Amino acid sequence: MKIIKYILYSAFIFCFSKQAFPSNNIDSLFNELNKAKNDTTIWSLYLKMGDYYESFNPDSAFYFYKKSLNHALRKKLKKQEATSLLYLGFVYEDIGAFEKAIAYYSTALKKYEKIKDAVGLSRCYNNIGIAYSYLGNNSKAMSFFNIALKLFQRLKDKNGIANCLINIGLIYSDEGNYDNALKYLQTALNIFKENNDKIGTSGCYVNIGNIYHKKGADDKALDCFINALKIDESLGDLSGMSVCYLNVGIIYSNQGNNDKAIEYYHKSLEISEKIGDQYGIATCYNNIGGIYKTQNNVNKAIEYYQKSLKIHEALGDKLGIASCYNNLGGSYKYFGNYEKALEYYQKSLKIKEELKDKNGIALVYGNIANLYITITDSTRLNENQKKEYLLKAIDYATKALILGKEINALPKENEASMHLLMAYKRMGNYKKALEFAEKYIETRDSLFSSEKTKALAEMVTKYEAEKKQLQVEKLQKQKELDKK
Template identity: 35%
Template sequence: MKTLLLILLALTITTVNLKAEKLQGQERLDSLLAELPKAKGDTNKVKLLASLSFENYSTNVDESIAFGLKGLKLSNKIKWEKGKANCYNSLGTCYLGGKNNFPKALEYFKKALVINEKLKDKKGISYNLGNMGTIYFYQLNYSKAIEYYQRAIKINLETGDSTNLALNIGDIGNVYTYQSNYPMALEYYQKALKINERIENKNSIALNLGNIGTIYNNLSNHTKALEYTQKSVKIFEELGNKSSFALNLGNLGNIYTSLLDYPKALECYFKSIRINEELGNKTSIAIKLGNIASIYTYQSNYPKALEYFEKAININKEVGSKIGLAYNYAGIGYLYLTISQDSIINNSDDKIGLLVNREVNLNKSIEYTTQSILLYEEMGELDQRSSSLKTLSEAYELKGDYKKAFESYKEHKELQDSVFSQENTDKIATLEKAREDDLKQKEIEKQKIRIVEQEKREKLILYFSIGLVLLMAVVMLVIYRLLKRSDKLLYNVLPVSIAKRLKKKEHPISDYFTQASIVFIDIVNFTEMAQDADPQALVSNLNTIFTKFDTIAKKYGLEKIKTIGDSYMAAAGIPEVQKDNTHRAAQMALEVKSMMEDYHTTDGTKIEVRIGLDCGPVVAGVIGENKFIYDMWSDAVNTASRMESSSIAGEVHVSERFKEAVTEYEQFDYEERGEIEIKGKGKMKTFFMGSKAVEAL
């Protein structure tokens, strides 16, 4: 029974994507209602109605819709386009978060998008695209969801809106979470967390930490899950964000459920319910009641489980939550199937009663499970419908209706296969769409350049005399030389291919490489040497060493990425793909090792280095606006850095992953170091690498 985790994660995603002022409970709602009679029929009243429509959607969605429609009517009357967009947004939120009516929500967000595009309101456009992505996400159209999130991200990059940039990056992490692609989900959540930490957005930091905790729980790393979720809960409590605090208490309860610590899980759920009762958040209350019912089912306390399922159903009916009802019906169907199993009956104190009522219980299992299937079908939900069909098949099998059992199981398998193949199709479609968009954008930029150049030629012919043309030629010559000088400087800072892309106005630049190799080199005890050294001599010595490293990197075709203090970083396989990138990186590392074996500065100081290598998929690109830098990010980058820092002087320290990748080249040998503790990675098996030719000598 998978209801517990999915419901909690769905609420987390809803909280992320409804990009509006956070809910502050009945007190704020009462304050807005008190202002309504005083408001005049102007733009301020429209704003007030739009706010009421949003603030009230989780407690009284029909009243919220009425407020939104009133605001829309007034906006039309006073001909205020921005007010119409705001009301469409609020109505979309009501149908998305309050009624789970995704087609209707999509309709309103599309209307808001049209107005915001007309007004050139980029922030509003980003808001609409993000929420439309969320709707596609709930409809399991993952390729569409990612497409809209990426469009929102592009706008946020243009406007420098780091808050919503992190938000949409987290949205993509949510998609990968539901696709069970946990490494990618974790990567996106961590990217979002990094941005939020930079801009000190504590609320979003807590949200990211909570989602990372959920990923670790899915990976059964409950220690990490507790660590991240408890951090999240603590921050929300400090911020006084009761809604998110209650939400993450539920996530914490989920972790304790995974650990089979049902008393602590129940404590978290009941505490979350008390807070949501203060906030009037009925939808969240219903979710926690359903989760509590699930625990009672696990504990074989079936009467108590049914009691809480019924409570959840009553609230879900009241707020019109079809997804909540579907989960509850599925949970009850699973419960009745459970108490019809021979293993449960034989171990029960009420063995005779369960045997007598077995037929009745199986009929109830079929009835409730069928109701859940119909609701899932109505919402277009495939995965959970497949799970309910499996329950239905097992109920029919116990009942002896093998024909229906087979039909249900067959449909379950077909849906399961459909979901799997759809995921692959979505991934391909997303990549194809991204490629098409990239080509279209490049063509648009080329067309813009052609138009601008044509206009310049026409103006020159029309307005300038022969003398001015000669003067312009002189000026253009000067500009050309300056540009050539600028190009030379740019090519020294960035890879040539990247610099050319920047000149074509392609920014930001972000490329994914399935395989690259990273080399980190660090001077041993540099800090101690630098304390008493002459600054000029110190810089001169560093320049001499790093220049030699540059020569070796160029020799083997590696790209120098950056230097930080006494650390040197280079990579093979970027920005141009090199199939033999591991071989190139290994050769550079070993030549640096050989060069530095007995290296002394001009004043006789012996210099030693540590070297670390790893390989794997990376993302590389250009960041910054004024001072460009070409950098790369991935687990392989972090691991290579850890290999360097945990190495010893004069050795090339490589990960097991790198060793396996470069084994095809027989010129290297390896000394196993065993499993060692690597900071941030845990226990890892690593190796010292050498050259067979050198060893033979």
């Protein structure tokens, strides 16, 4: 089974996809194909060849899945024809071509309906839901997930049930209902552990970690990401490793350790480029741009944001587009081009409101508030104009604070409190400034305590040390074998 996971900056989703083929040597598959005479066996071997290549060479995967489809069409194998169409959809989803993935899944769905194949139908409904979630259409995604869940429950398919629980949980996460999201994800994690499903377990850890990060619990988030990374490395799951490396990098960035953040971003980017994952490449570009921004190399940051935006636009990924707009707004603010900064922030906000991304809405509210505060530093404004901008800043920061509290997102409460502190201080309302200063300090200490920072560093150090030790032991065993 292939799992696609949420990346932190916007967050990924769970895919119930392939039957679990054993790990195959491609040469042995070709040998079997040369000997095979049964039509179903020949079809199955083409599918296994595609499966072999899918995680690292999507073009080759597509070629062999297409061969399986053509064979099924020639031999009038109806069920196999539908399955080949489904697998071709997986490849398009892997590379971020979600509209094409939906087209293949929908065609497969019609084929499965004709032959009344409930298993095939359940897989199609779930994967169509996933593609719609990537495109930012959560209401449509939820409707497909609920249909899939009913089918999996009727089939008593525990893995299918777990996947649907995750996908529904992640829709709740998108909407800022983190407690409900964690409930669904934890239930799914328990099912995967009971079934000893390592890929499912890894994917659950990533998505649970993503929610903890949004809530401001980076220690719990990092623990989840490292648990997932260990599983993915043991399985050789390049896609999963790429997601985990990126998420660990984001935790480092959040803690201000840019050197380690960029190290992990480049690890993720290298894998994404290797396997042709356009979505992953775009997300890495966006996050690398963020590091350049914090280092005040803003021209370089804009270059990476634009590269990311171009890919997200080609993929039709609204969440990715909104994230890039937001980051470009921050870059133009740095250069003092406040009009262009506000334009990009408003474009980002519009998309996030369409998607009902409450965490994202709170983020942009805070950024607009900060922009209005920055504008008041201009010597060209008179006192009345400054007051007008500060009132706008207070309005946006208050909306960000209310939303942060509503979704229990501590980082957003912290940022909003800081903006309110700054705005009220500039207005000379020191009583309100003190109120929000206390709120800011309280939330900051919860997020960035020295004990938590130390614990985060120790977690990664321990993981890296364990990894090196395993490599040493592997080399030692190889030397001993070579001597024999």
